[in-house]
Amino acid sequence: MQAPERPSSARLVLPHAGDPDSQRRTPEWKWQLARAVRSARELGEHLALSDAERAGAERAEREGFPLAITPYYLSLVDGSDPRCPIRRQVVPHVAERETTRGDLVDPLGEVAHEVAPDLVQRYPDRALVLATDRCAVYCRFCTRSRMVGGGSGTRSVEHLSAAFEWLAGHPEVRDVIVSGGDPLTLATDRLVAVIERLRQIESIETIRLATRVPVVLPHRITAELLSALAPFHPLWVMTHFNHPKELTPLARAGLERLANAGFPVMNQSVLLRGVNDDAAVLAELFRGLTRCRARPYYLLQADPAKGTGHLRTPIGAGIAIMEQLWGRLSGIALPKLVVDTPGGFGKVPIGPDYVIERRPGVTRFRTPRGVEVEYFDPAAE
Numbered sequence: 001m002q003a004p005e006r007p008s009s010a011r012l013v014l015p016h017a018g019d020p021d022s023q024r025r026t027p028e029w030k031w032q033l034a035r036a037v038r039s040a041r042e043l044g045e046h047l048a049l050s051d052a053e054r055a056g057a058e059r060a061e062r063e064g065f066p067l068a069i070t071p072y073y074l075s076l077v078d079g080s081d082p083r084c085p086i087r088r089q090v091v092p093h094v095a096e097r098e099t100t101r102g103d104l105v106d107p108l109g110e111v112a113h114e115v116a117p118d119l120v121q122r123y124p125d126r127a128l129v130l131a132t133d134r135c136a137v138y139c140r141f142c143t144r145s146r147m148v149g150g151g152s153g154t155r156s157v158e159h160l161s162a163a164f165e166w167l168a169g170h171p172e173v174r175d176v177i178v179s180g181g182d183p184l185t186l187a188t189d190r191l192v193a194v195i196e197r198l199r200q201i202e203s204i205e206t207i208r209l210a211t212r213v214p215v216v217l218p219h220r221i222t223a224e225l226l227s228a229l230a231p232f233h234p235l236w237v238m239t240h241f242n243h244p245k246e247l248t249p250l251a252r253a254g255l256e257r258l259a260n261a262g263f264p265v266m267n268q269s270v271l272l273r274g275v276n277d278d279a280a281v282l283a284e285l286f287r288g289l290t291r292c293r294a295r296p297y298y299l300l301q302a303d304p305a306k307g308t309g310h311l312r313t314p315i316g317a318g319i320a321i322m323e324q325l326w327g328r329l330s331g332i333a334l335p336k337l338v339v340d341t342p343g344g345f346g347k348v349p350i351g352p353d354y355v356i357e358r359r360p361g362v363t364r365f366r367t368p369r370g371v372e373v374e375y376f377d378p379a380a381e
């Protein structure tokens, strides 16, 4: 297995070289976080930036939603191709300052649905904990760009105590999603403290870790992390691969380790203009994920987060792609296309309509093979 090249100027002295602990090599994932590219100047040293990208990067550095790219993820960018699908996801563009019709600062109405500090509830049986506002990489289409990267970083267990109390008082919540920011950027003991506290609430059945770390920092999926989390199963991992180029040998090995350690892995892709709005690209991605035992779960219409109009597709584009994939891709490799409705009213499935006609007792379908067939309801009793 060949590790991707590190960008050359990233070959620097390891951080913490003077630690008393320096005998023990700094784990690669911490090195990656410490060396993440965070300024327009550094980014310009790695890539020949267009004027629009340079202006975007300078703006990101100055105001609002920051820039960060791990050396690993940056190494996947094709420096000679301005349309590179990895590049479009993480290199800021000056178009981020534009507002498109329908754009919202908080597209999923999370502030309005916050039931305790950093606890969002939009469904009766599920809730979302924002365990940190930091990510390894800041995706330019982020639905939570209003809050990530800007604030106080990791939320301590004390800070989250009101959230835990709320959950303990609401036993109807059986499924808790730990998100952020990216919970896998937390130190292992911090993450374990949060999960351990959640596990003390008996009404919580499943816990999900919503993370892009398997994509942008697969080195984080260490044996140490997996054995620290293993006592808290059922723990599901919701990851976020968007393009087959992201399924590198390192990323595939990370998925393999998660699956071997008993984590069901579900993937949520976001449909993005110029990145993956193509049936062949998505088919390759979904097949690749399935081979790694990561189930393509959702293909999400991009949320109308402010300044993301240049990365979004019309609703019809996703439906047309699903039409091309349905019946041609194994059911276990085909995600549901969903729109997370603006305002936070929940996700709705969309897709091609196979029902041509409905009469009393008879439904007429078109099939993926182009044949029309009728289904007769049973006689009423």
Ligand SMILES: *Cc1c(COP(=O)(O)O)cnc(C)c1O
Binding pocket: 108, 120, 121, 122, 123, 126, 127, 128, 177, 347
């Ligand atoms: C998407 C989401 C969920 C979970 O949705 P599922 O369809 O169960 O995967 C829960 N809470 C919030 C706030 C969400 O955004």
